[in-house]
Amino acid sequence: MFAIPLTDDAELRPLEVWQTEEFFAHIERAREQLDRWIGFAAASPDLDGARATLQRYADRQAADAGRLFGIWDRGTLVGGCMYPTFDAKSGNCEIGVWTEPAGQGRGLITAAVRLLLDHALLERGLARAEWHCDPRNERSWAVAKRVGMTAEGILRSSYPYRGERQDAQIWGILRDEWIAVREAEPKAHKAS
Numbered sequence: 001m002f003a004i005p006l007t008d009d010a011e012l013r014p015l016e017v018w019q020t021e022e023f024f025a026h027i028e029r030a031r032e033q034l035d036r037w038i039g040f041a042a043a044s045p046d047l048d049g050a051r052a053t054l055q056r057y058a059d060r061q062a063a064d065a066g067r068l069f070g071i072w073d074r075g076t077l078v079g080g081c082m083y084p085t086f087d088a089k090s091g092n093c094e095i096g097v098w099t100e101p102a103g104q105g106r107g108l109i110t111a112a113v114r115l116l117l118d119h120a121l122l123e124r125g126l127a128r129a130e131w132h133c134d135p136r137n138e139r140s141w142a143v144a145k146r147v148g149m150t151a152e153g154i155l156r157s158s159y160p161y162r163g164e165r166q167d168a169q170i171w172g173i174l175r176d177e178w179i180a181v182r183e184a185e186p187k188a189h190k191a192s
């Protein structure tokens with residue numbers, strides 16, 4: 001399968017239904033880290049759930065409405081990123097990310113997000129990309145900030161998670177802003 005290098009050891013690849021067992025094993029390693037902030041692992045409580053998650057993204061990809069990618073480090077799936085929503089008609093998409101502990105703290109997510117911004121804003125010509133996170137999730141918004149997004153505001157009591165309503169912080173970047181970031185940091189696409 002095609003792969004885009006993120007570092008000398010890590011690469012971004014499509015993550016698809018046929019990889020369900022590998023995906024579920026990775027989600028088991030990531031579960032504790034993810035559960036604090038997002039329902040992505042909880043949506044894959046077992047193999048059937050993991051298959052359903054990958055199928056959901058395959059369906060979105062077929063409709064040009066979203067897409068999922070994995071990050072492999074020396075052959076092991078350690079994280080990934082996605083467009084939970086992708087709307088070419090309105091020119092807007094959202095980007096989401098996750099890692100297991102072994103994939104964290106190395107810039108892999110930042111490098112992957114830059115590729116997704118290139119694809120959405122430059123290749124596909126969308127006008128805007130968004131990032132939604134819990135404002136207390138500093139590691140998450142640090143990625144949004146690092147790639148040049150702007151904190152646009154907080155939706156108070158926006159969604160229920162683990163029995164409580166949570167605030168959602170919205171970050172965003174417009175196509176022209178991303179072009180300016182790319183021109184100012186031409187070599188910023190490689191993680192260490």
Ligand SMILES: CC(C)(COP(=O)(O)OP(=O)(O)OC[C@H]1O[C@@H](n2cnc3c(N)ncnc32)[C@H](O)[C@@H]1OP(=O)(O)O)[C@@H](O)C(=O)NCCC(=O)NCCS
Nearest residue numbers: 037097098099104105106107108109110133139140191192
């Ligand atoms: C959010 C999450 C994906 C961020 O992962 P991350 O590893 O911190 O993000 P990056 O891959 O961009 O790595 C950044 C770190 O690598 C370091 N780094 C090393 N080389 C780097 C490079 N070339 N470029 C950027 N950062 C680099 C940075 O300094 C930073 O380290 P620090 O946290 O010690 O300051 C992760 O914490 C996670 O999975 N959290 C749980 C799920 C979640 O919250 N998802 C987001 C929901 S909105």
